[in-house]
Amino acid sequence: MSDDAPAYGFDTLQIHAGARPDPATGARQTPIYQNTAYVFRDADHAAALFNLQEVGFIYSRLTNPTVSVLQERLAALEGGVGATCASSGHAAQILALFPLMGPGDNVVVSTRLYGGTITQFSHTIKRFGWEAKFVDFDKPGQVARAVNKRTKAIFCESIANPGGYVTDLPRIAAVAERKGVPLIVDNTVATPYLCRPFEHGAHIVVHSTTKYLSGNGTAMGGAVVDSGKFDWSASDKFPSLSAPEPAYHGLKFHETFGPLAYTLHGHAVGLRDLGMTMAPMNAFLTLLGIETLSLRMERHVANARRVAEWLEQDPRVESVTYAGLKSSPHYRRARKLCPKGAGALFAFALKGGYDACVKLVDALQIFSHVANLGDTRSLVIHSASTTHRQLTPEQQEAAGAAPNVVRLSIGLEDPEDLIRDLDQALTKATS
Amino acid sequence: MTTPRTPAPEALDAPIDDAALREILRGARTIAMVGASPNELRPSFFVARYLKLKGYRVLPVNPAHAGKTMLGETILPSLGAIPPEAGEVQMVDIFRRSSEAGAIVDEALETLLERGLRTIWMQIGVEDPAAAARARARGVRTVMNRCPKIEYQRLFGELRWGGFNTGIISSKL
Numbered sequence: 001m002s003d004d005a006p007a008y009g010f011d012t013l014q015i016h017a018g019a020r021p022d023p024a025t026g027a028r029q030t031p032i033y034q035n036t037a038y039v040f041r042d043a044d045h046a047a048a049l050f051n052l053q054e055v056g057f058i059y060s061r062l063t064n065p066t067v068s069v070l071q072e073r074l075a076a077l078e079g080g081v082g083a084t085c086a087s088s089g090h091a092a093q094i095l096a097l098f099p100l101m102g103p104g105d106n107v108v109v110s111t112r113l114y115g116g117t118i119t120q121f122s123h124t125i126k127r128f129g130w131e132a133k134f135v136d137f138d139k140p141g142q143v144a145r146a147v148n149k150r151t152k153a154i155f156c157e158s159i160a161n162p163g164g165y166v167t168d169l170p171r172i173a174a175v176a177e178r179k180g181v182p183l184i185v186d187n188t189v190a191t192p193y194l195c196r197p198f199e200h201g202a203h204i205v206v207h208s209t210t211k212y213l214s215g216n217g218t219a220m221g222g223a224v225v226d227s228g229k230f231d232w233s234a235s236d237k238f239p240s241l242s243a244p245e246p247a248y249h250g251l252k253f254h255e256t257f258g259p260l261a262y263t264l265h266g267h268a269v270g271l272r273d274l275g276m277t278m279a280p281m282n283a284f285l286t287l288l289g290i291e292t293l294s295l296r297m298e299r300h301v302a303n304a305r306r307v308a309e310w311l312e313q314d315p316r317v318e319s320v321t322y323a324g325l326k327s328s329p330h331y332r333r334a335r336k337l338c339p340k341g342a343g344a345l346f347a348f349a350l351k352g353g354y355d356a357c358v359k360l361v362d363a364l365q366i367f368s369h370v371a372n373l374g375d376t377r378s379l380v381i382h383s384a385s386t387t388h389r390q391l392t393p394e395q396q397e398a399a400g401a402a403p404n405v406v407r408l409s410i411g412l413e414d415p416e417d418l419i420r421d422l423d424q425a426l427t428k429a430t431s
Numbered sequence: 432m433t434t435p436r437t438p439a440p441e442a443l444d445a446p447i448d449d450a451a452l453r454e455i456l457r458g459a460r461t462i463a464m465v466g467a468s469p470n471e472l473r474p475s476f477f478v479a480r481y482l483k484l485k486g487y488r489v490l491p492v493n494p495a496h497a498g499k500t501m502l503g504e505t506i507l508p509s510l511g512a513i514p515p516e517a518g519e520v521q522m523v524d525i526f527r528r529s530s531e532a533g534a535i536v537d538e539a540l541e542t543l544l545e546r547g548l549r550t551i552w553m554q555i556g557v558e559d560p561a562a563a564a565r566a567r568a569r570g571v572r573t574v575m576n577r578c579p580k581i582e583y584q585r586l587f588g589e590l591r592w593g594g595f596n597t598g599i600i601s602s603k604l
Contacts, residue, residue, distance in 0.1 A: 008600060013600075017596070017600065018591060020601055020603075020604075021602065021604050023604060044484070045484075048480065048484060051471075052477075053480050053481055053484075054481060054484065055590055055592050055593040055595075056592055057592060063592060063593060063594065065592070067594075068591060068592050068593070068594055071595075072595065072597065075594065075596035076598070080596060081595060082594050082595040085594070244472075249472060250472050255474060256474045256477055258555045258556075258578065258581070259555075260581065260593075260595060263594060267593065267594065
């Protein structure tokens with residue numbers, strides 16, 4: 001927020017940002033404020049809170065002290081001005097789009113997305129009158145051409161799930177800048193430790209905090225982080241932020257709150273009316289996870305590289321798509337945008353096709369067959385038969401979830417044990 | 432009332448860091464707000480109301496609304512019209528476009544320098560480096576393109592309740 005604030009290192013921020021000793025008790029760890037409503041000092045205080053003239057707690061659907069700590073921590077780690085937490089990553093995506101979109105509007109999105117997001121964008125948001133236009137983001141010219149008068153945002157993932165693909169954020173950001181729409185980046189797979197989308201021109205970041213941020217597979221959650229850099233009043237495209245808001249007596253959010261407008265809208269209108277609030281307990285678990293994020297990500301990345309390199313030289317494997325491998329067409333881009341590593345999620349194709357994939361998943365003993373990623377445990381999924389099952393074959397292919405592809409989320413176990421497990425399962429799958 | 436000590440010239444040229452902002456906000460008691468609007472939906476009203484809640488006296492200055500009452504104060508036509516009985520005015524907050532800031536700075540230096548003026552603050556989007564230099568040459572600190580409400584909330588605790596990045600880390604109670 002302040003240009004002159006001391007620039008703390010990532011490791012310091014992941015432990016301290018947003019948190020302070022509890023003013024009531026001195027408790028050093030952030031308490032779980034398992035509480036719904038907050039007492040007003042007097043009528044004036046209540047009025048100021050309801051009019052958004054003062055920041056404070058009213059009701060935990062909007063803000064909660066434990067959730068607030070997580071919000072500030074995420075904003076600090078991403079280098080943004082503020083954040084709004086949500087009950088899940090999917091909720092965060094709706095919450096991110098809600099201030100921007102109205103019926104008849106569209107969002108231009110990458111074809112390389114998590115399958116659940118593709119489904120949310122290609123079917124569910126239509127019921128709000130919103131449309132997603134899917135484009136190959138390796139062709140920025142096509143992205144630019146897809147943007148029309150009713151386009152309100154451009155959306156992609158920094159490191160895509162599951163394709164081993166890294167989006168060329170600076171080029172897509174340049175398109176967004178030229179077209180006067182914000183670039184929203186899902187930074188779940190990379191985490192702010194590996195990639196900081198705001199430094200590459202993104203305006204808004206969304207997260208599923210369920211993954212690496214909480215880290216242990218314990219708590220659902222999502223977050224929307226705002227860079228504070230987009231000028232919502234430069235055009236009349238974003239009336240929720242630039243025009244009078246009827247539910248607040250005609251207040252104009254951007255004019256009144258400047259760079260804080262989008263985040264404040266997320267709480268004061270988004271969470272107030274959509275209600276996808278993060279639970280305080282989940283915020284607490286996520287905060288605990290984030291305290292060791294950098295340490296875990298370093299190990300996740302090292303393990304992923306070791307396992308990917310092993311798979312790549314195995315004759316039973318057709319190909320490995322991991323941007324951390326020199327063989328990847330995205331290797332150089334990953335080095336530039338994610339210098340500390342290309343994540344720990346990748347896919348590999350089996351020569352045995354769909355059937356071999358199903359057998360492999362069944363034969364693994366350490367890898368867990370679950371629809372999740374970013375756990376301390378190594379996870380495996382056959383996307384084509386699970387998370388990407390609702391997609392057409394073309395969508396599956398574009399998203400890196402072809403029928404002969406298995407996705408791995410590499411955990412923090414001993415990588416040699418993971419390799420042994422894959423080895424025995426590959427033998428069973430291909431026999 | 433005593434006249435506050437004039438900051439050393441080098442302190443005036445130093446960047447406005449968090450320590451300087453804390454000092455400015457703690458050092459002010461009365462703030463003249465130029466461009467204050469009695470319209471409850473205007474950002475200036477938000478800021479005035481907030482600063483009043485925090486214990487500051489806010490003197491509204493706005494020729495277009497002079498004579499009307501706002502938050503218990505009569506709106507004044509100019510900085511020069513602040514009555515002597517209002518006492519010292521440590522800070523002027525400018526809620527006008529940048530092109531008008533220079534004249535307001537000059538009026539503040541002319542009329543309030545002898546009345547304890549220490550800081551001239553220009554709101555988000557308001558900047559006039561030449562006028563700021565004139566103020567610093569007279570021993571008055573300047574803040575540009577910021578909001579005292581946001582900075583007060585950021586430095587003294589409430590902003591983080593809204594999920595905002597305050598940049599503040601402290602292990603103290």
